[in-house]
Amino acid sequence: MSFKILSKCSHTRARRGQLTTPHGIVNTPIFMPVGTRGTVKTMSPEDLKELGAEIILGNTYHLFLRPGMEIMAKAGGLHEFMNWDRPILTDSGGFQVFSLSNLRKMKKDGVEFASHIDGSKFFLGPRESMQIQRTLGSDIVMAFDECTPYPCSYDDAKKSLEITTRWERISREQELGKGQQLFGIVQGSVYEDLRIKSAEELVKIGFEGYAIGGLSVGEPEEDMYKCIDWVTPVLPEDRPRYVMGVGTPKQLIEGVARGIDMFDCVIPTRLARHGSAYLSDGSTIPVKAGRYADDFTPIDENCNCYTCRNFTKAYIRHLLNVGEILGMRLVTLHNLHFFLNLMKEVRTSLENDTFDQLRQKFV
RNA sequence: GGUGGGAUUCCCGAGCGGCCAAAGGGGGCAGACUGUAAAUCUGCUGCGAUAGCUUCGAUGGUUCGAAUCCAUCUCCCACCA
DSSP, X not given: OOEEEEEEOSSSSXXXXXXXXXXXXXXXXXXXXXXXXXXXXXXXXXXXXXXXXXXXXXXXXHHHHTTOHHHHHHHTSHHHHHTOOSXXXXXXXXXXXXXXXXXXXXXXXXXXXXXXXXXXXXXXXXXXXXXXXXXXXXXXXXXXXXXXXXXXXXHHHHHHHHHHHHHHHHHHHSOOOTTOEEEEEEOOTTOHHHHHHHHHHHXXXXXXXXXXXXXXXXXXXHHHHHHHHHHTTTSOTTSOEEETTOOOHHXXXXXXXXXXXXXXXXXXXXXXXXXXXXXXXXXXXXXXXXXXXXXOSOSOTTOOSHHHHHOOHHHHHHHHHHTOHHHHHHHHHHHHHHHHHHHHHHHHHHHTTOHHHHHHTTO
């Protein structure tokens, strides 16, 4: 068994665990920075290691289009290609079924995409996605699903779920590389019976881990928590649980409290590039705003990241304002530091069974 | 010295008698962003809460009405002496 629970919170469903992969151990609960195209934007692998990142994401759809699988195979997989020797989780392309919905047609065995780059058509289904992820050589492979949009009628959500379940069954049947673990993805929009049914069917099929998808697509935050609450009791205790695409610091804490072990989200990296920085209470400030033009204090006085130890808001705002890349890099560094450090605090609090107190800071 | 072209709102630049507080860029300001078509996108950008007021090099005219037409002046640019 590759997943081990080390300790549990006495007040919530939170657990402290360890996931073993061919490229090392992942300590959970964990936040995974997103590196869609084979890089966490503006970060070098060295940066990520210094930040304490234990696992990052890659994306099937995007890497398939560019550089393409021929080159990826020649490179010897994504780890070799990008010089990252720690674990990688690859998304299956299921999110692109949602985010690029105007560029694709649903078919029984997958999706016909018109490339967002040049419009050329190609087919991506569970078989193709598994094949690609096998070539990528990721440690954790995601089943091919449709990330259900929101809002979504019950009937549409049901239909979408049926397709997803079918695709996930096919995903499971494909042969993967040595050591690769496959995670199933629960869908069902905001409907309790669909979510539970989805989870039950996935458990029946059997996966090394279980993800909850179709969240943070516009639904109210309370609905997100409800979905997690419906699903987790159905999922096996001894397998990792992953909420995809989530979220804000508060959502991470609330997810952990509900028994979630893994998270990924573009929010810290994207906000950084767009000029917003996280403060220790989980709020953000627009560093690029003119009001910081002559503020010679760090983003966060209490933060000990490289950015805060060395640079002022005035300087960072200047860099962002004139479009210098270093600005985006420094804020990305800071935001990722905050997210990764927050999860480290979460882990420590679970070891000491003080998670409840930490949670209170983010209500 | 002569001939021609030009001066527009923070900048560049369109407008060439009413529909013009004035297109479009840029810049500035604010906001959005959740398994990344995202170093992207949206809104605002003369003053005023409104009525309205003040702008298109300067001054003076023509006209019901002028950024737009006329006269003079100032400054720029090109060519010719």
